[in-house]
Amino acid sequence: MMVSYKERIARRLTLVTALIVLVVFAIIYLVVNFTVVESIDRELQLETDKHVGQIFLVNGEIRFVHKDEWQEQEHSQIQLNPIFIEIVDMQGKSMDRSPNLGANRLSFYPDRAKKGEAWTLKTGSREVRQMQIPLNHAGKQEGYMLVAKSFEDARELLTNLRNILLLLYPGILISLFLAMRYLAGKSIQPIQQIILKTNLISQSNLNERIPVTEPNDEIAQLTRSINGLLGRLEQSLIREKQFTSDASHELRTPLAVMRGTLEVLIRKPRETDEYVEKIKMALASIDRMSEMIEQLLSLARVGKGKMSREDVELISFTRDFAQQAEKETGRKIDFETNLATPLYTQVNEKSLQIILTNLVGNAVKYSAPKTTIQLQVGNHEGASFIQISDAGKGMSKDSLAKIFDPFYRELDQTGHSVPGTGLGLAIVKKLAVESDIQVEVESEKGLGSSFRLIFN
Template identity: 70%
Template sequence: MKLAYKERIAWRLTLVTSLIILAVFAGIYLVVQVTVVSSIDRELGLETDKHRSQIFLVDGEIRFLHKDEWQEMEHSQIQLNPIFIEIVDLEGNSMDRSPNLRANHLSFSPEKSAQKEAWTLKIGASEVRQMQIPLVNAGKHEGYLLLAKSFEDSRELLDKLRNVLLILYPGILLSLFLTMRYLAGKSIQPIRQIIDKTNQISQSNLNERVPLAEPNDEIGQLTRSINELLERVEASLIREKQFTSDASHELRTPLSVLRGTLEVLIRKPRTQEEYVEKIKSAFASIDRMSATIDQLLALAREEKGKFSVREELELITFLEEVTDQSAKEQGREVRFQCEASTPIFVRANEQSLQMILSNLIQNAVKYSQPDAEVLVKTGVAEGTPYIEVCDAGSGIAARHLDKIFDPFFREKEVVDRAVPGTGLGLAIVRKLAQESGIRVSVSSEQGKGSTFRLELPDS
């Protein structure tokens, strides 16, 4: 079963912390062990130095500087931290030993004598720490002095420390996991609130937003991102509803005209002239619907990313061809003007840019006087290539400049003058420009005309 997010956080943090604690406990145990062993080895070193000056081997015989030292209580009985002493010859044969060894012997390791190295061993049922030094008389190596000190108390101390750490470890891990789980639950509480709020938001209340609690942390950033997403979705749905409504209206009107025309035709016999007139009216309605459908298809193709591929394009030559073709299609003078002295290279989709310019030039021709000139200019301003489509038409009211790129928007004055159009041309221009990374702006003055400016990314 998949664990909850707070459980996974708690387990991960507990695992990492448990490894750190384990390393700390191991360090503590090793430090104490090294300290205890070093202390015993230091005491053994002092004992060996003391007895080295008191015991001699002369021609295989043991001589004592103070014989009474062997009669002291620490050598004659088992007591707290006793010292065990044994003297052996070069072959390791015991020559004498302290009474507290009884029937036991210390370990003989001549290779450890030179380094004055200590080691741990068992003597009967007891554990001791032993050191061995050579006995030299008049420069002659005669035998070895073996000294040992009880390691029982130190071993008991180390075992108790180890047991305490082993008992504490699972208890610490359990308390750590519960603490981490609680803190993880508290930490993700804002996320739970976000989840609860977003689950309440549907298409019917898409205007609601997730409350912003801590704007400067990651939760605040997540909240802002969700709210921005909701704003984009809401705006998209509003545009979709408006688009559907407008498209339905635009298609319903010519259909109604067409239906009315045909109904009039079948009511009674008509003259040939009347039939021709009504059929021409029907064709006009069909042409209007076809134009609307073509524009809607263009929008649909753009939204599928058909024009997203960009290639290097020489702008001056391209615009000369576009203006010549537009002048032939529109039957109007479309003049091209270049304000740059060198070729202009840009990265753009040729088909997309051609459709943008075609729509802008069509609009310029449509809203200008029949004898007015349409001007297409290009150049480079502050390192940015640009194209301008200028007309001397009726212009656009300032209050409508932010709406002219909305689908199906047409000024009332234009509709009243029965200027043909669907209101989709500039919507296509904006979408294609956004897809191509082109910045579109417009300046207009009523009665004097409009200028649409395209700023293109250079190569």
């Protein structure tokens, strides 16, 4: 059975409060019970202290210091809270008792006489609280004096208190549950409004946001988190649409060139050289599409699987890469480092290889043929880094914010974009994020660019 969140909150709060109220009621009852019993025990102690020096047993006979005290009214009449006294010998045989006991007797417990404690028991139809003390004469114990006080009023008080608490308890619980249920409903109203508003947001209106009513509470934090998620989804959808549009455009261009080239070839017979030239143009378009498709697949594969990391010694790795890249590109690539000891870091070696390949490829593409590409490995403020620098065309400040976007290529002086797919830096950025590598870029128009990979 489905239980609403409001009901669950109300039940949990009621359960906790019920336990607290139960503990409080139990403490109240125990405190009252202790106070009442302690008060009666104190009166019994006062009574025994008053009579213990006035009554003696001498050779089995009872003797009084003040006989009229023993015969005073409180022991000869049945009062509201009478005191009962009985004197017994060592075997517990009754020798005398107060007239208000009538035919009843007090219970005798020899083992409790020296403990000075009181206990509750039944005497006839009465419930009393009793205490007993030894009676000594000339250093010899002759018998016991039993003193008791009616416990009926105290029992009635405790019974009434218990009944009242038992009657109040379910009433309090029901009232608490209804109050908690109402308050829980009021408390989750903002969440229900958020749910209704969120259900109205779809792909067509991702630009809408949930209004933040209270700026400092948890509901506002939830609202801001959902708005942040919607913002990221919106940006992701925009990038996806832009990516799809750019990819379609970039693939459409070489296809159009190929189609135009082939259509020209079939219009009329051509010379062999002209066929060769047109076929080369078509092959160039195919190569461009192949390169772009390969880059798109690489970009799509990034982050699909969990990349393992291993210890990589950056100095030897970068030196070997520089030597290999120099052979493949035919350009001068200088390797520099000011470190005398090996420099290890945790990184995926294949991802780092792709990142360096793309960055060095861009440096080669955007710099003059005879200029040198520099690769530097170092350590700054405890962070290892690899820096790739060139003395090429550089980039404007406006371009720096866009260079990692897929298909972005800065226009040259003639207003045309530089040949390429525009996916290299997008792959670099995505691999860097997956590898926990920070990428910093410094560039100035006409003075070249510098990319720094910082390993966390």
